[in-house]
Amino acid sequence: QNSRWVLRQRGEEKVITRLYAVNPEEKERFYLRMLLLNVRGATSFDDLRSANNVVCGTFEEAARARNLLQDDSEWKNVLSEAAMTETSDHIRKLLAYICVFNRPHDALGLFSDYVDDMCDDIVNEIYGDVANMAGSEDLTNRTILTTNNDVAKEINDRVLDLMIGNEVTYTSADPIVTEDNDVVANYPLEFLNKQQPSGMPPHKLVLKRGALIMLLRNLDPANGLLNGTRLVVDELHSNFIIATIVTGSRRSSKAVIPRIDMAPSETQLPFILKRRQFLALLSFAMTIHRSQGQSFDKVGVYLHSPVFVHSQLYVALLRACHANGLRVYVADNGDQGKHEDSKVYARNVVYNEPLE
Numbered sequence: 001q002n003s004r005w006v007l008r009q010r011g012e013e014k015v016i017t018r019l020y021a022v023n024p025e026e027k028e029r030f031y032l033r034m035l036l037l038n039v040r041g042a043t044s045f046d047d048l049r050s051a052n053n054v055v056c057g058t059f060e061e062a063a064r065a066r067n068l069l070q071d072d073s074e075w076k077n078v079l080s081e082a083a084m085t086e087t088s089d090h091i092r093k094l095l096a097y098i099c100v101f102n103r104p105h106d107a108l109g110l111f112s113d114y115v116d117d118m119c120d121d122i123v124n125e126i127y128g129d130v131a132n133m134a135g136s137e138d139l140t141n142r143t144i145l146t147t148n149n150d151v152a153k154e155i156n157d158r159v160l161d162l163m164i165g166n167e168v169t170y171t172s173a174d175p176i177v178t179e180d181n182d183v184v185a186n187y188p189l190e191f192l193n194k195q196q197p198s199g200m201p202p203h204k205l206v207l208k209r210g211a212l213i214m215l216l217r218n219l220d221p222a223n224g225l226l227n228g229t230r231l232v233v234d235e236l237h238s239n240f241i242i243a244t245i246v247t248g249s250r251r252s253s254k255a256v257i258p259r260i261d262m263a264p265s266e267t268q269l270p271f272i273l274k275r276r277q278f279l280a281l282l283s284f285a286m287t288i289h290r291s292q293g294q295s296f297d298k299v300g301v302y303l304h305s306p307v308f309v310h311s312q313l314y315v316a317l318l319r320a321c322h323a324n325g326l327r328v329y330v331a332d333n334g335d336q337g338k339h340e341d342s343k344v345y346a347r348n349v350v351y352n353e354p355l356e
Contacts, residue, residue, distance in 0.1 A: 031059035034068055072104045079110065083117040084161065087124045091117050122329040123158055126300040127284060130162045139212065140232065140246040141297040144285035145316045149198075151304045156282035157206075165208040168236040170259075172203045172277035177263070183271050192273060197264035201277045209233055213243065214283035214290070217262060224250025228290065230283050231255060241278060247294065288316045295321050301328045306336055306347040313348045 019037065022030045035048045042048045049056045051065035063069050075098045082091050091114060099107050111118075126142050133139040146152045160167075174192040176184060193203040199216055207213070211233045219225035224245050231243035234254070241257040260279045263272050288307070292315060299320040307313045320326035330336055330346045 028059050031063045034063050035059055035066075038066065038068060072106055072110065075102065075104050075110055076113070079114045079117070083114060087128045088118050089124060089128075122300045122302050122327065123155060123162075125327050126298055127159045127162065130159055130284075137246075138297075139210075140230065142299075143283075143291065143294075143296050143319070144300040144302055145288045145291055145319065146285055146302050147288060147305050147307055147312070149287060151302065152285040152287055153202075153282075155285035155302065159284040160206065160208060160211060160282060163208050163210060165210065167206050167208055170205045170207070170278055172201070172205075172259075172275050174203065174273060174275050176271040177274050178271035180271075187269075187271070195269075195273055197267055197273065200262060200264055200275055201279055201281055203275075203277070205278055205280070207233055207236055207241070207282070209236060212246075212283040213280040214286065215257075216279045216281060217260070219257070219260070219279065220255075223255070224248045224253060225255055225257075231257075231280075241280075288312055291316070291319050295319060296325070297321055298325045299327070301326070302331075303329065303336070303346050304331045313346060 019033055022033045024030050046055050049062040051062050056062040064073055067074050082094055126144055144155050196202050213231050215229045218227050230247045231245050233243050235242035243255050245251055245253045259276050261276050263274050296319055301316045330344050336344050
């Protein structure tokens with residue numbers, strides 16, 4: 001009232017006079033005191049134990065989540081966050097800075113946990129700046145080639161994670177065609193969802209605007225929508241996709257893609273799986289077989305396993321328009337070729353019979 005500070009008197013109201021020192025061996029009390037000194041405006045113990053909108057189980061966990069403790073968990077958080085958006089080169093530099101200036105207790109453990117993210121050079125080399133290339137012609141002139149679909153899917157998922165924007169997930173309907181009711185009862189829906197026969201899209205198709213996709217069937221040949229046509233996603237609606245064709249004679253044309261009923265031409269299952277889904281796959285990476293007839297400014301050849309077909313390696317290398325745009329990564333998994341100097345080499349499969 002007098003615009004003056006007046007010392008509060010004891011007994012008038014509850015007043016916290018001071019926080020007593022706590023022995024660090026009394027862990028929960030020690031971390032409670034640490035939180036009281038650093039968290040402003042806390043209204044309850046749950047509020048004190050909250051960090052990043054999550055209520056932690058103990059005061060120690062809350063202090064660690066707020067980076068009030070010096071341990072390796074902070075560096076794990078740094079590298080985990082970087083692994084979601086940054087290139088492998090940036091992650092390597094981060095770990096180097098952490099080791100030089102902070103001396104973590106388990107530097108080797110940090111390296112082991114994030115070695116895959118730091119060594120993902122084939123993705124970084126081809127799509128390192130994909131966040132700024134979405135929908136551009138530069139993006140469509142790049143690809144990573146592999147020997148099998150599983151590795152291509154893994155790379156596609158990694159590149160999609162690097163792109164800016166919200167993911168949209170499309171799930172398929174997977175009924176089976178059979179007259180045997182016992183067959184229907186013996187194959188649950190989750191089993192059907194996991195099936196992905198050759199030439200069919202997955203049960204869960206995850207896309208973003210600007211992503212590269214490839215058609216798996218002929219949809220409208222007269223308008224350029226053929227098996228193998230690549231497109232860039234423009235719009236993702238609930239029941240259809242708008243995309244721009246980037247290969248073939250109808251390049252730059254807009255296309256509308258609905259869900260289509262499809263069944264595999266060959267199957268070892270005792271029924272016909274009839275899947276209703278968009279007939280497309282992500283196409284940042286593809287198999288060498290799928291790439292035939294196409295040329296790219298920048299090509300990464302990822303040989304997780306050796307080539308297994310005559311001249312397959314030649315076909316992969318020929319996809320690059322020039323040598324400066326070609327990068328080859330040969331995984332050292334014991335199946336590759338090795339020379340006398342113990343270095344790893346790509347095996348080139350050549351059948352002698354046609355040459356004789």
